[in-house]
Amino acid sequence: MNSAFSLICLVILSVSIQYSSSKDAAQETVSKHGKLSVNGIQLVNQNGEAVQLKGMSLFWSVWMPQYWTPATIAAVHDNCHSNIVRAAMAVEYDGYLTNPATQMQMVETVIEAAIANDIYVIADWHDWHGEDHVEQAKGFFEQISKKYGGYPNLIYETYNEPLDISWSSVVKPYHEQIIQVIRANDPDNVILLGSPHYDQELDQVLADPIQGQTNIMYTLHFYPVDTKQWLRDRIQNVMNNGLPIFVSEYGTCAGTGNGTIDAAETALWWQWLDQNQMSYVNWAVSDKDESASVMIAGTPDYMTCTDEYLSESGKLVVPQNKK
Numbered sequence: 116m117n118s119a120f121s122l123i124c125l126v127i128l129s130v131s132i133q134y135s136s137s138k139d140a141a142q143e144t145v146s147k148h149g150k151l152s153v154n155g156i157q158l159v160n161q162n163g164e165a166v167q168l169k170g171m172s173l174f175w176s177v178w179m180p181q182y183w184t185p186a187t188i189a190a191v192h193d194n195c196h197s198n199i200v201r202a203a204m205a206v207e208y209d210g211y212l213t214n215p216a217t218q219m220q221m222v223e224t225v226i227e228a229a230i231a232n233d234i235y236v237i238a239d240w241h242d243w244h245g246e247d248h249v250e251q252a253k254g255f256f257e258q259i260s261k262k263y264g265g266y267p268n269l270i271y272e273t274y275n276e277p278l279d280i281s282w283s284s285v286v287k288p289y290h291e292q293i294i295q296v297i298r299a300n301d302p303d304n305v306i307l308l309g310s311p312h313y314d315q316e317l318d319q320v321l322a323d324p325i326q327g328q329t330n331i332m333y334t335l336h337f338y339p340v341d342t343k344q345w346l347r348d349r350i351q352n353v354m355n356n357g358l359p360i361f362v363s364e365y366g367t368c369a370g371t372g373n374g375t376i377d378a379a380e381t382a383l384w385w386q387w388l389d390q391n392q393m394s395y396v397n398w399a400v401s402d403k404d405e406s407a408s409v410m411i412a413g414t415p416d417y418m419t420c421t422d423e424y425l426s427e428s429g430k431l432v433v434p435q436n437k438k
C-alpha cells in the first residue's frame with residue numbers, strides 16, 4: 116500500500132466513523148431511516164433500529180404564516196439541525212374551521228417542502244377543543260392521508276392538547292374515530308395522540324389505552340419551568356408499563372411561552388429523553404417577542420436558525436439538535 120492510498124483509506128474510515136456515530140439530527144433523515152414504526156415503546160426505522168427524531172414545531176399557522184414557507188423548512192433542516200418539522204395548523208382563531216382551503220394549502224406547502232428536504236413532518240390538528248370539531252378533523256385527516264399517506268415522511272397528530280376533560284369518555288373516542296379515517300387511506304404511518312391536561316395526564320391513558328392499533332404513540336408536552344422531575348417520573352412509569360411516548364412539543368421556558376428560561380431543568384429533560392431514545396420537537400419557529408421563540412424579532416424566513424438570529428432559547432435548542 117502506498118502512502119497516498121493509506122491516507123485516502125484513513126480519511127474514508129474516519130469520515131464513515133464520524134458519520135455513523137453522529138447524532139446530528141440533520142444527518143438522520145428520511146432517506147436513511149425510511150418508513151417508521153413503533154416496536155413496543157420505541158420508535159424504529161425501516162430496519163427495526165431505534166430512531167430519534169429531533170426538531171422544530173412551526174408556530175400557530177394563523178399567527179406566523181411568514182415561516183410556513185419552503186425556505187423555512189429547508190432552514191429547519193440545514194440550520195436548526197432537525198430531521199422533523201411540525202405543522203401546527205390552527206383550528207380555531209380563524210384557522211381551519213373558518214378558512215379550510217387556506218389552512219390546507221399552508222399544511223401542504225410544509226409537507227411538500229419537508230419531503231423535498233428529506234425530513235419527517237407532523238400534520239398537527241392544533242386544537243384545544245378537538246371533541247367539538249370531530250367532523251372537521253375527519254375531513255382534514257381524510258384529505259391529508261389520501262394525498263400524502265404513501266410518503267414515509269408523514270406523521271399525524273390528531274389533537275394538539277386536550278384540556279381537563281376525560282380521557283376515557285371524550286378524548287379516547289375522539290382519537291378512535293380519527294384513527295379509523297386515517298387508516299382507511301394509510302395503513303401504517305405513525306399517529307400521535309394527545310391526552311388530557313396538555314398531554315400530561317398519561318396515567319389516565321395507561322388505565323385505558325387504545326386497543327387493536329399499531330404505530331400509535333401518545334404525546335407528552337413539557338415546559339421545564341412548570342414541569343420537572345415529577346412529570347418525568349410519571350412518564351417513566353407509563354413507559355415502563357408499555358405506553359410509547361413522543362414529545363411533539365416542549366419549550367425551554369414556562370407553558371405560557373414567556374418568562375424565565377430554565378436551562379438547567381431543560382438539560383435534565385434532554386438527558387432523560389436521550390437516555391430513553393425519545394423524540395422531541397421544540398416550540399417554536401417564531402420571532403415573536405417571547406422566550407419560547409427560537410429566533411429574534413425580524414428574522415427572515417431563509418435565515419431561520421442562523422447563528423446571528425438565534426434567541427436565548429435557540430442558542431440552547433440548536434446545539435442540542437446537533438448532539
Ligand SMILES: *[C@@H]1O[C@H](CO)[C@@H](O)[C@H](O)[C@H]1NC(C)=O
Pocket residue numbers: 373374403404405406
Ligand atoms: C415577554 O416578556 C417580555 C419581558 O417581560 C416582554 O417584554 C414581552 O412583551 C413579553 N411578550 C409577550 C408576547 O407578552
